[in-house]
Amino acid sequence: MFSDDIISRVRDSVDIVDLISGYVSLKKAGKNHTGLCPFHSEKTPSFSVNPDKQIFHCFGCGAGGDVFKFIELQEGLNFPEAVRVLASRAGIPLPANSRSRSPDKKSEDERKDLIAIVADAAEYFRNELKGPAGSTARAYLKKRGVTDAMVQDFALGYVKPEWDGILRHLKQKGYAFNQMEKAGLIVKRNEGEGYYDRFRGRIIFPIRDISGNVIAFGGRVMDDSLPKYLNSSETPLYSKSNTLYCLDMAKEHGRKQGYFVIVEGYLDAIACHQYGVRNAVATLGTALTEGHLRLMRRFADKLVLIFDPDPAGVKASLRGFDLFMTSGMKVNVVSLPDGDDPDTFLQKHGHDAFAAHLRNSVKFMDFVLEQVVKRGSYTSIDDKVHRAEEMLGFITKIPSGIERDHYLKKTAEALDLDETVLRREIPSRPWRSASAPGGGRESAPVLVRGHRPKAEEILIHLMLKDEGIARSLKQQIRPQDFTDPLFQRAAQRIFEALNAGENFDTRALLRNDDEDLNNLILHYSVLETDYDDPQKHCRDCVDVIKQKDPEKKMKHLLKAIDEAAANEDWVEYRRLLAEQNMLGKRPDRKLGKRVPGA
Ligand SMILES: [Zn+2]
Numbered sequence: 126m127f128s129d130d131i132i133s134r135v136r137d138s139v140d141i142v143d144l145i146s147g148y149v150s151l152k153k154a155g156k157n158h159t160g161l162c163p164f165h166s167e168k169t170p171s172f173s174v175n176p177d178k179q180i181f182h183c184f185g186c187g188a189g190g191d192v193f194k195f196i197e198l199q200e201g202l203n204f205p206e207a208v209r210v211l212a213s214r215a216g217i218p219l220p221a222n223s224r225s226r227s228p229d230k231k232s233e234d235e236r237k238d239l240i241a242i243v244a245d246a247a248e249y250f251r252n253e254l255k256g257p258a259g260s261t262a263r264a265y266l267k268k269r270g271v272t273d274a275m276v277q278d279f280a281l282g283y284v285k286p287e288w289d290g291i292l293r294h295l296k297q298k299g300y301a302f303n304q305m306e307k308a309g310l311i312v313k314r315n316e317g318e319g320y321y322d323r324f325r326g327r328i329i330f331p332i333r334d335i336s337g338n339v340i341a342f343g344g345r346v347m348d349d350s351l352p353k354y355l356n357s358s359e360t361p362l363y364s365k366s367n368t369l370y371c372l373d374m375a376k377e378h379g380r381k382q383g384y385f386v387i388v389e390g391y392l393d394a395i396a397c398h399q400y401g402v403r404n405a406v407a408t409l410g411t412a413l414t415e416g417h418l419r420l421m422r423r424f425a426d427k428l429v430l431i432f433d434p435d436p437a438g439v440k441a442s443l444r445g446f447d448l449f450m451t452s453g454m455k456v457n458v459v460s461l462p463d464g465d466d467p468d469t470f471l472q473k474h475g476h477d478a479f480a481a482h483l484r485n486s487v488k489f490m491d492f493v494l495e496q497v498v499k500r501g502s503y504t505s506i507d508d509k510v511h512r513a514e515e516m517l518g519f520i521t522k523i524p525s526g527i528e529r530d531h532y533l534k535k536t537a538e539a540l541d542l543d544e545t546v547l548r549r550e551i552p553s554r555p556w557r558s559a560s561a562p563g564g565g566r567e568s569a570p571v572l573v574r575g576h577r578p579k580a581e582e583i584l585i586h587l588m589l590k591d592e593g594i595a596r597s598l599k600q601q602i603r604p605q606d607f608t609d610p611l612f613q614r615a616a617q618r619i620f621e622a623l624n625a626g627e628n629f630d631t632r633a634l635l636r637n638d639d640e641d642l643n644n645l646i647l648h649y650s651v652l653e654t655d656y657d658d659p660q661k662h663c664r665d666c667v668d669v670i671k672q673k674d675p676e677k678k679m680k681h682l683l684k685a686i687d688e689a690a691a692n693e694d695w696v697e698y699r700r701l702l703a704e705q706n707m708l709g710k711r712p713d714r715k716l717g718k719r720v721p722g723a
Pocket of ligand 1: 162164
């Protein structure tokens, strides 16, 4: 393990906003920077990063901590590994003997071996393209308009039409057959002994992971033989549902421009980059998946799909509807004229014409409306009904009420139907989840589940916000004045930290032995509620806690109950009612009120 000194040096030399911005698109909101949580699926940002305290916390799933914790969660590392990663990022040398042996060491070693073998194969393919055997392939790429610079940047390669080219090369390098097979480079013979090359007589497109390691290959023939494209099989390194072609090159451009352009093939992606559309990525023979969206969401929350206007392409695009609606990403669609794909379009018309199409992209829902309602004319009422039903099926899945309304109107207009009739047909609010308003089921606040006394909560919050308040409270109350065990532990830890006389640092309050307490501290450190008069709030809460004034406590509670009802925050409302019951006085004014979802 590392010394505390090394750990704090590493921690202090990495800025948490810088670090997390490399993964999540963050926007400044008050004291925090917020974005879509990389650790759970959500539509509205509940992931907050606090630069003053150098911590992050997700109000949705409860994940939180400092820079090390973020790297641990994000990269799937243990603590010592996270320290190593951030130390190397900050250029801080670590003591040589601090390598720890983790249980994941074996799979990590295997991964390294596979990356090495795939890198060797990539090198071989690249040299084949440069050498005498590659002349036809070079001519083919030239004819397709791929420049030398792109051949270089995308590290394109070639493999001769023979059965054991890569096999012999890698064997010479000392690799075993089972390693080559695991890396997806060779295939076991159906009959008899031995293996043969997966890729033969093809242009080779190396597929890289987000960090730029080659993890797999795609191969394209240069004539009409089939299959036109062939990709590596799924390997421990490569899964097509979690890999996007050239995301490693596009990620920074995606972040800067706020969106990614999604195309379908290697040559489309290369043409985009060649013509300056550097935020383009391609799927690898599969429709967009949740995994793809998760990868891109770290950098931008918007996508522009270049869609194929043939009926199969339209169908495929519509199939993405549910995924796009639940992902919380903004999705726009472009269709290129005359059956062009991005490659042919760019070669013919150049960057500016393509950029104009990107600017004129339409929202995905408008595209859906176009496809379902506006195509052709309808002759029969049955046809109208059919299309209206199909649209309602889509509309009910839109999370935003305003947008649902908008598209109901548009559908009614387009089908020449009475809007109120159409509105009546809409199934009863399936989009509304059973949990509290303001957050879907997936982002139910973590810490309001229990029955936590309001006054205690406010005091903990105020202390974590303001060291002065914490110091003054330390003189007035004791941890055991808190009735909630978790708040009691929080107060204990805060007072301990103040007694230790060190600077009052949220991160110092976090310890590894109490996950619940860590979450609570992170939650209230990041939570931004403004108290108009914190000192007065403090005094009131202390009175309540010390039970000096049960009248005041009840008044306080009733006010909070009214507020919760006004905000339609029914989780909070039920919690406060329970607290009120515990105080021993049945509510007389609130009995008639029905709690939705109860
Ligand atoms: Zn989360």
